[in-house]
Amino acid sequence: MPTPKKGARLGGSPAHQRLIVSNLATALFEHGRITTTEAKARVLRPVAEKLITKAKKGDLHNRRQVVSTIRDKGVVHTLFEDIAPRYAERPGGYTRITKIGPRKGDNAPMAVIELVTEDYTPKAKSDKPASKTAAAPAAADTVEETPAAEAEETPAAEGTETEVVEAEATDEAPADEAAADEAPAEEAAADEDENKSE
Amino acid sequence: MAVPKRKMSRSNTRHRRSQWKASAPSLVSCANPACGAKHLPHRACPECGQYGARADRRQVL
Numbered sequence: 001m002p003t004p005k006k007g008a009r010l011g012g013s014p015a016h017q018r019l020i021v022s023n024l025a026t027a028l029f030e031h032g033r034i035t036t037t038e039a040k041a042r043v044l045r046p047v048a049e050k051l052i053t054k055a056k057k058g059d060l061h062n063r064r065q066v067v068s069t070i071r072d073k074g075v076v077h078t079l080f081e082d083i084a085p086r087y088a089e090r091p092g093g094y095t096r097i098t099k100i101g102p103r104k105g106d107n108a109p110m111a112v113i114e115l116v117t118e119d120y121t122p123k124a125k126s127d128k129p130a131s132k133t134a135a136a137p138a139a140a141d142t143v144e145e146t147p148a149a150e151a152e153e154t155p156a157a158e159g160t161e162t163e164v165v166e167a168e169a170t171d172e173a174p175a176d177e178a179a180a181d182e183a184p185a186e187e188a189a190a191d192e193d194e195n196k197s198e
Numbered sequence: 199m200a201v202p203k204r205k206m207s208r209s210n211t212r213h214r215r216s217q218w219k220a221s222a223p224s225l226v227s228c229a230n231p232a233c234g235a236k237h238l239p240h241r242a243c244p245e246c247g248q249y250g251a252r253a254d255r256r257q258v259l
Contacts, residue, residue: 098242098249099240099241099242101238112242112259
């Protein structure tokens, strides 16, 4: 099997990997959310998002390209008629992966991959100065929420952290996801501090 | 074919096996105030099924 450019190899052959991914994509568009292993979710994500991008264009050529991946015509119809219009304004980032811990039986790390259902609210412009100003209020929020965690961190560390968060946010549209990934760690630190103070 | 020259002593075997240790995972408290259970960081809480910061949680499971 040829080495993929990115991500895990699924199945035993390129044909098997294509079948697995297309079946996963079909199930995702049929049900809106599927629970699968983390590796499969990570392979599926770019494929599914490219299919949605094709569906947003919506012409016959794109439809034929999507049908070559998703063989179920009913699912293709829902993708083009229901799912694609939902994401008319959203510039990418149509899916979200949430890790849910290891599976009982083989301890495989599992994840939920779902179509984002929230309405798209554009963030501030991704210019450098604008992103700095956007980062500042976010940092202020974390200060308010977790004063104990903030006290421990040096200002330099805080600066780099917010920059990293902002870089992730500008990379992809679902910035809330990047923030959500970042937030539990801070929450955890805050909780530990609370425990210590008690 | 390569074969061991000496019998592995029980001492060596037991020294080696004494290094097979498990370590406790670092856990975080669930952000859901109603739940507060300990769970793995950056995973949805298996107790209540929520994921996210205290202000921005969503039901995953």
